[in-house]
Amino acid sequence: AAQGGGAPREPASRGEAVMIAAAVGALALGVAYGLAGVPLAPVDFVADHSDAVLFALMFLVGISVGGSRGLLGKLRQYHVRVLIVPAGIVIGSVLGGLACAPLVGMSLPEGAAVASGLGWYSLAGVMMTDIAGAKAGSITFLANLLRELVSFFSIPWIAKHLNYPTCIAPAGATSEDTTLPMLVRCTNGETVVLSVLNGVICSALVPVLIEAFHQLM
Numbered sequence: 099a100a101q102g103g104g105a106p107r108e109p110a111s112r113g114e115a116v117m118i119a120a121a122v123g124a125l126a127l128g129v130a131y132g133l134a135g136v137p138l139a140p141v142d143f144v145a146d147h148s149d150a151v152l153f154a155l156m157f158l159v160g161i162s163v164g165g166s167r168g169l170l171g172k173l174r175q176y177h178v179r180v181l182i183v184p185a186g187i188v189i190g191s192v193l194g195g196l197a198c199a200p201l202v203g204m205s206l207p208e209g210a211a212v213a214s215g216l217g218w219y220s221l222a223g224v225m226m227t228d229i230a231g232a233k234a235g236s237i238t239f240l241a242n243l244l245r246e247l248v249s250f251f252s253i254p255w256i257a258k259h260l261n262y263p264t265c266i267a268p269a270g271a272t273s274e275d276t277t278l279p280m281l282v283r284c285t286n287g288e289t290v291v292l293s294v295l296n297g298v299i300c301s302a303l304v305p306v307l308i309e310a311f312h313q314l315m
Contacts, residue, residue: 183266183292184299188307191216191270207314208234214307215242216300217249217270217277222308229312245270249277257284266293271300 131141191213199209208230215222219242227235249268256265262285269277274297281293 180292180295181299183263184296184303187216187267187270187296187300188214188303190267192307202237204234204237205315207311211308211311211315212238212241214304214311215245215271216304216307217242217245217272218301218304219243219246221304225305225308229308230315246272246276250280253277253280254284262286262289263292265289266296269293269297271297271304273297274301 131138192210195209195211195213196206197209198213199206202209204212211226211229212222212234215226215238219239222242223235223239225235226238245268249270249272252268253265256268265281265285266273266289269281272278273281273293278290278293278297282290285293
């Protein structure tokens with residue numbers, strides 16, 4: 099698929115806008131449901147089995163990837179280069195945390211630890227609460243949640259104006275789960291495989307990085 103502008107891109111752009119609106123609308127409805135406190139059995143059932151929903155999504159993505167002829171063979175050509183994207187994401191995230199730490203009154207290691215959540219707000223928030231208290235945990239949770247939300251808006255723009263691999267960067271650790279549908283919609287099979295690998299690597303690094311920076315606090 100072409101990545102530039104022009105008439106062929108317009109239907110895809112409309113589709114991406116619809117997907118963004120659907121994602122934001124679904125999030126808003128979820129927040130409203132949580133605040134309402136009115137239990138609905140079907141919704142509670144899905145929420146209690148979110149892992150099963152994720153596994154089903156991964157299965158369907160696997161079918162799509164497996165149906166792409168020559169894709170896995172092409173990925174074998176990358177070898178260690180598959181580590182370039184997660185390495186860049188980790189380095190860029192940590193540098194951003196270091197730059198922003200003074201703005202919120204944090205030490206440099208603490209700011210780096212916050213950014214090391216790489217979008218995995220649930221784990222990172224809990225870890226930072228245990229390490230540095232409720233304030234740091236709240237900042238970590240909100241910062242990484244915001245990263246995930248921003249990813250939904252930025253991925254379509256990046257896919258259109260830059261390139262597909264760059265779309266993985268804002269997603270961080272979430273490129274294997276919550277932001278994966280957007281990556282599937284806006285990129286191609288090769289990028290989807292790279293995004294899943296990136297998500298696995300980044301997710302594994304989150305607790306390691308946070309604990310490493312904790313030792314420097």
